[in-house]
Amino acid sequence: MKKQYILFFFFIALFTANCQAQDKMVLRGSVDTLQVKVIELGVNDVRYKSWPVDENMPIMVEKKDRIKKIIFENGTIMKFAEDEFSNLENYVNQRKMAIKMDMLSPVRKVVSGSFEYSLKPGMSAEIGLGMIGISSYENSVYTFSESDGGFIRLGLKLIRTPDYYLKGMRYAHILKGGYLRPEFIFVRHDNFGYGRDYFGNGSGSASDKQVIKVSGYAFMLNFGKQWVFSNIFCVDLFAGIGVGKKKWDYYYNGNLVPSSSNNYFGSLTGLDVGGFGFANFSPESNSVALSYQAGLKIGLLIGGQAK
Numbered sequence: 001m002k003k004q005y006i007l008f009f010f011f012i013a014l015f016t017a018n019c020q021a022q023d024k025m026v027l028r029g030s031v032d033t034l035q036v037k038v039i040e041l042g043v044n045d046v047r048y049k050s051w052p053v054d055e056n057m058p059i060m061v062e063k064k065d066r067i068k069k070i071i072f073e074n075g076t077i078m079k080f081a082e083d084e085f086s087n088l089e090n091y092v093n094q095r096k097m098a099i100k101m102d103m104l105s106p107v108r109k110v111v112s113g114s115f116e117y118s119l120k121p122g123m124s125a126e127i128g129l130g131m132i133g134i135s136s137y138e139n140s141v142y143t144f145s146e147s148d149g150g151f152i153r154l155g156l157k158l159i160r161t162p163d164y165y166l167k168g169m170r171y172a173h174i175l176k177g178g179y180l181r182p183e184f185i186f187v188r189h190d191n192f193g194y195g196r197d198y199f200g201n202g203s204g205s206a207s208d209k210q211v212i213k214v215s216g217y218a219f220m221l222n223f224g225k226q227w228v229f230s231n232i233f234c235v236d237l238f239a240g241i242g243v244g245k246k247k248w249d250y251y252y253n254g255n256l257v258p259s260s261s262n263n264y265f266g267s268l269t270g271l272d273v274g275g276f277g278f279a280n281f282s283p284e285s286n287s288v289a290l291s292y293q294a295g296l297k298i299g300l301l302i303g304g305q306a307k
Contacts, residue, residue, distance in 0.1 A: 022051045024071040027062070036060075038070060046070070084170040085161055086121045091174040098175060098234050100299030105130065109147060110276060114297065118174050122161060126181065128153035132189045132276050149189020149214070151277030155222070157181045173228040175301070181222040183240065185293075187277030188215045211251040218244025218278045218291045228301070236297040244291030246280045 025034040025048065035051035039059060046062050069079045081087035096118035105112035114128035133148040160178040162169065171177060191212040224238025250257045278293045 023048070023073055025062070026068045026070075028066055028068045038072070084168055087170065088121065090170045091121060093231075094174050095231055095301040095303045096174055097303040098299045098301050100234065100236055100297040102128075102130075103296045103298055104294070109133075112295075114153065114299075116157065116175065116299075121171060121174055122159045124157040124159070124175065126153075126155045126157055126183075128155070130187075130277060147189055147191045147276075149187070149276070151185060151187035151189075153183055153185050153277075155181045155183035173231065175234060176226055176228040178225045179223075181224065181238070181240075183220045183222055183242075185218045185220060185244070185277050187217070187246075189276055190214070208253055212248050213251065214246060214248045214276075216244060216246030216277070216280065218242055218280070220244075220278065220291065220293060222293070232301055234297075234299045234301060236295075236299065238297075239292070239294040240278075241290070241292050242278075243288055244278050244280045245286065245288045247286040249285075 023036050023038045025036050025038075025046075027034070036048040037051055037053050038046060038048045040047040042064075044064055046064060046067060047059050048062070049057050049059060064080050067080045069077055071077050081089075084090060098116045100114050100116065102110075102112040102114070110130050110132050112128065112130035114126055116124050116126040118124045130151040130153075132150055158180045159171070159176075160180075191214070192209070220240040220242035222238045222240035224236060226234055226236040228234045278291045280291045281289050
């Protein structure tokens with residue numbers, strides 16, 4: 001009788017241990033979890049048997065790029081990249097942040113820069129800031145003695161991948177490559193000047209104060225390419241097109257001049273009041289129109305590198 005109890009508890013313990021020795025496999029594109037016993041983890045595939053294990057059952061083979069994750073019997077979770085482009089292990093020694101300066105901005109009397117941060121392989125977030133007012137600004141109507149304000153850019157950079165994959169292909173650098181960057185731009189600035197009322201009938205004195213207040217926003221699609229050198233420097237060249245809206249109000253000696261009573265107000269364009277942040281082709285204030293921008297940025301990569 002004692003031997004029967006011993007055998008009973010032995011089989012119970014064996015059954016319990018056997019139940020706990022199962023692994024779980026989740027495949028991409030499937031909501032089901034496979035109950036398996038992993039036999040071998042290869043370079044490109046995983047060999048396993050379906051659960052419950054039968055010695056007569058054949059060994060199954062699954063490619064790693066089809067496996068989302070494996071949950072082992074001890075609770076350890078192993079995740080698999082869908083392809084080498086999205087495999088984070090390929091970029092552990094690369095800097096994933098960059099501070100960049102727009103080299104063309106001083107030509108437009110602006111100081112402009114941006115910060116880029118890699119969210120994951122193939123996708124970065126980028127925020128740009130611009131300060132308007134480093135010197136005077138001259139347009140087709142008259143010269144502003146001062147222009148003050150700024151703009152902000154918020155973009156998501158989508159880095160290009162090839163049309164088809166070859167085994168082992170990946171990005172040369174996580175921040176490098178051709179890209180599409182959808183972007184929102186918000187701008188606000190004031191242009192100050194003194195002189196006769198050029199926007200009215202030409203009367204007044206040279207000490208009369210004139211101000212044009214400009215505000216606007218735009219959505220742009222930017223196409224560009226970024227090069228990375230020695231994991232230290234980067235060069236970013238881009239051009240963008242989209243739709244934008246700019247509104248400008250003209251003040252003469254502190255008084256708002258209605259556009260209907262202003263001889264020259266109607267001739268102002270988005271370029272006349274400053275192509276800051278983005279240039280607007282609209283011939284009218286407060287109207288949505290085709291917009292564009294372009295830039296050349298040089299930057300420094302920052303952030304620690306994994307050893």
